[in-house]
Amino acid sequence: MAFAAGAGPGSMAAPARRRCSATMGMLAAGMLAALGALQQNPAASLGGNGVDRRSFLRRGLQDLVRGLAGAVEQASLEAGRRLTGGGSYLRPPGALPEPAFLLACTRCRKCLEACGPGAIRLLGPEAGAAMGTPYIDPLGQPxxxxxxxxxxxxxxxxxALADPRRARMGTAVLxxxxxxxxxxxxxxxxxxRCPFPEEAIRMEGGVPSIRPEACTGCGQCVYVCPESPPAIRIVPAGAPGEA
Structure with a gap:
């Protein structure tokens, strides 16, 4: 099959995935609307044992909507992993979840140019659909x-983040x-070296202890670890094993 310039199987599949997700989203929204109408009109004509049937229907709709929402989220994550060859990348602070990030990022390089320390790099062709998007390698520059x-x-x-403490690029694992x-x-x-000592890393009995709930994933700890390779690493946000 021939593709137009700049197109390919991945670019054709992406709209189809978006249409599928949109359809499932509309279906879920419709079910939620029906559930809302039922709750607002408990006297709706259901016949027979109305109260029990309404409770049964309400629970069934709630379970179905939750299941659909979970399926859409999982499908979106799986699509993102397939598009990037299964890779997990440490994104700059404030990055959207990976599938949404790949769609929103225009590869304009403005973040790269604005990064004074030179921490932001761009992925190469080996990253598949993620090529040209920004990432950070804390071993090179956190x-x-x-x-x-x-x-x-x-x-x-x-x-945009008003407070650097809100950044959740990933989680340090020791x-x-x-x-x-x-x-x-x-x-x-x-x-x-941690920008938030006692919050993200504490020393307890002379040894470091990570506090995942406060870790920004900046990678400063990785950069200064004297062990080779470092005894501490950053698991990118959303990657398997991230706290």
Whole structure:
């Protein structure tokens, strides 16, 4: 099959996936509307044992809508993984969930140009449909959470953040067996480098402890870890195993 310039199987499949998701979304919305009407008009003519039948129908609709919503979300995530070859990338702060990010990002490079520390890089052709989108490699240069990239993104692929603490790029994961401090050596480099010590990383009994709920995923801890490869890594937001 021949494709027009710039088109391909992936570009043809994307609209179909969006149409399918939109259809399922409209179906779910219709069911929610029907449920709302039923709740507002409990005297609706159902005949027989009306109360029991209404309760049964209400529960059934709620379960069905929840199931549809979960299916749409899972299908969207799976589509994103297929489009990127299954890769998980550490995105700049404020990034939308991966499938939405891939659709919103126009590959304009403005975030790259605004990144003073040079933390933002662009994915190459090996990333498939994610080619040209921004990512961060904390081993090369971690994010400093200046948030300039979120201010220049024209399409909202990177949402503006008023507070760097709200960034959730990923979560730090520590391999205690390889950590110098956990092996009895004196080391607190990750704690000292963390932009939010005592919030995201604490030292307890001379060893570091990650607080996932406060971790921004900036990668500063990875950058300074003296172990090779680092005993601490960042699991990108939305990736399997992310806290």
């Amino acid at each position: 994010c400093t959470l200046c948030l300039e990239c979120t201010r220049v993104c024209p399409e909202g692929a990177l949402e 391999e205690a067996a390889r950590c110098w401090a956990h092996r009895g050596l004196v080391c607190d480099l990750c704690y000292a």
